[in-house]
Amino acid sequence: MLAALLQACSGSDSKPGYEPSASDEYQATRYQQQQDAAPLKHIGPDDVQDAVPRADPILAAGNKSPYTVNGVTYEILTDYRNYREQGTASWYGSKFHGHKTSNGEIFDLYAPSAAHKTLPLPSYARVTNLNNGRSVVVRVNDRGPFHGDRLIDLSYAAAVKLGYREQGTAPVEVEVLNIAGVDDRRGAPGTHYRFLQLGAFSAQSSAQELQAKLQGFVQAPVFIAPVEAGGRTLYRVRIGPVASGEELALVQQQLRDGGYTEGQPLP
Numbered sequence: 718m719l720a721a722l723l724q725a726c727s728g729s730d731s732k733p734g735y736e737p738s739a740s741d742e743y744q745a746t747r748y749q750q751q752q753d754a755a756p757l758k759h760i761g762p763d764d765v766q767d768a769v770p771r772a773d774p775i776l777a778a779g780n781k782s783p784y785t786v787n788g789v790t791y792e793i794l795t796d797y798r799n800y801r802e803q804g805t806a807s808w809y810g811s812k813f814h815g816h817k818t819s820n821g822e823i824f825d826l827y828a829p830s831a832a833h834k835t836l837p838l839p840s841y842a843r844v845t846n847l848n849n850g851r852s853v854v855v856r857v858n859d860r861g862p863f864h865g866d867r868l869i870d871l872s873y874a875a876a877v878k879l880g881y882r883e884q885g886t887a888p889v890e891v892e893v894l895n896i897a898g899v900d901d902r903r904g905a906p907g908t909h910y911r912f913l914q915l916g917a918f919s920a921q922s923s924a925q926e927l928q929a930k931l932q933g934f935v936q937a938p939v940f941i942a943p944v945e946a947g948g949r950t951l952y953r954v955r956i957g958p959v960a961s962g963e964e965l966a967l968v969q970q971q972l973r974d975g976g977y978t979e980g981q982p983l984p
Contacts, residue, residue: 753812755873755882756826765878767854768829770841770896772944779820779838779860786863794835800893804868806844807886808876809861818859829878832859832870833891840893844871846879847888853878854894912957913968915977924952931956934975937968 782793794800814826820838824830831842836857845852853875862870869891873882881887915931918924924941931939935956942953956972959965 753809756811756814760827760874760877762851762878762880765827765829765853765874768841768856770854770894772896773839775837775839776820779818779858784860786860789863791834793837795837797836797840797893798895800836800842801890802868803847803888803890805866805886806846806869806871806876806879806881806889806891807862807864807867808871808873808882810873820858822858824859824872826873828872829853829855829875830859830872831855831857831875832861833857833868834860834863836893841896842869843892843894844869844875844879845890845892846881847890849880851879912955912959913965913972915954915956915972917951917953919949919951921952924954927954931972931975931977935968935971937964 780793783790785791809832810826813824816824818824818830818838819832822839831844833842836842838860839856839858841854841856843852843854853871855871855875859870867886869889871879876882876887879887879889916924916927918927921941921943928939928941931954937956937959939954939956942955943950944953945951956968959968
């Protein structure tokens with residue numbers, strides 16, 4: 718886990734603005750390159766496509782919370798929808814290319830990805846360069862940056878898209894993209910919460926009607942989770958999360974007492 722947490726690092730061709738950290742000695746033993754750099758094959762902004770958001774489950778990998786790096790403790794955000802923050806972006810490249818990110822994926826410096834200290838992995842965000850107005854959608858799948866007050870570490874490709882590869886850093890705004898269906902995850906980072914699904918409706922009003930009935934006697938959150946399926950939107954009525962087998966059994970008994978089936982359990 719320590720290896721995963723220390724993985725993200727900022728870089729550029731000549732390392733402008735580079736700040737050595739306590740993790741540098743460790744990284745030197747893990748990676749073949751001593752310092753980060755741009756790849757030999759350079760690309761232009763038009764060569765970089767936005768990441769395509771999808772409802773990826775948020776699992777335990779890379780989401781240990783809290784965690785500590787260089788004496789600082791961080792907690793993964795559980796309420797991250799509508800997250801928007803401004804700060805400094807750096808970038809990382811060839812030193813980390815081909816190595817695992819914090820959630821076990823392989824870092825590709827030519828892909829639009831990013832490292833963030835507290836957003837759950839994976840998630841998607843739109844990053845906008847406040848100097849020139851350029852933006853890129855990235856997949857957040859790594860932890861970092863752990864240098865000073867930097868907010869986010871973008872891949873080499875994302876930095877090229879935003880036009881700050883040569884400068885090394887830039888002021889940016891990071892806005893999380895809310896994606897229908899992500900609530901299928903295994904609960905909050907690092908836990909094993911479960912959900913019960915009571916139905917899926919093409920009409921939102923039908924889902925709201927069932928939600929209102931269930932809220933009258935079920936002692937757990939009842940919510941509507943829209944998802945795209947077959948080119949249309951379905952409105953799923955769900956109960957949870959429930960954090961233990963005892964709580965799950967209680968909810969199931971409440972449903973039976975109310976004349977409903979126990980629902981479809983979800984991981």
